[in-house]
Amino acid sequence: MFLEKVVVEINGYFVGFIFKDDVLIKNTIPLSKDEISKFFGLARISNEKYYIKVAEYILKLYFGEMLDKDVRKLINYELEVSPFTKKVLEVVKNIPYGKVKTYGDIARELNTSPRAVGRAMNKNPLPLIIPCHRVVGKNDIGGYSYGIRHKINILKNEGFTISSKLTP
16 A cells, blocks of 8 residues: 655645545645645645646636536545445535535434534545535534635635625
8 A cells, every 4th residue: 555645736726635556535625835734734745747637626626617526537536434424425425516505404314413414524535526615504604624714715616605694
């Protein structure tokens, strides 16, 4: 088993990846130079074509220029998470572009609690590819590992109108 931790920089955005034998198992959203080290630690900067291509997909997802379901067909990825987290993320994977579901919606679908759904979402190793940003609270925007500002930007980039009810 070969693990590779890399960061790709494109136009001032940094995207971190962990690949296991050429299978993507973790990524970050596009971040600033300061943010990438905070969220991802130290990793070598890569200019390898494959990593650059995957980073371009992540950037397109962030800016609402590509569909997550299309990216999932283009890259080799694997969810290395608990069975429960995998069930939650499989539901999340099916939330349509530009739409949201609440933690409660997913909890009812899986016969669990909204809090358990939130904990599972926090363990999503493939943000944007598995669109956890599309899960919101009943009365607010909900949480996001990379910060609410990023979550709001991603949803707006997908054409979702953020109501005053959802803003923090």
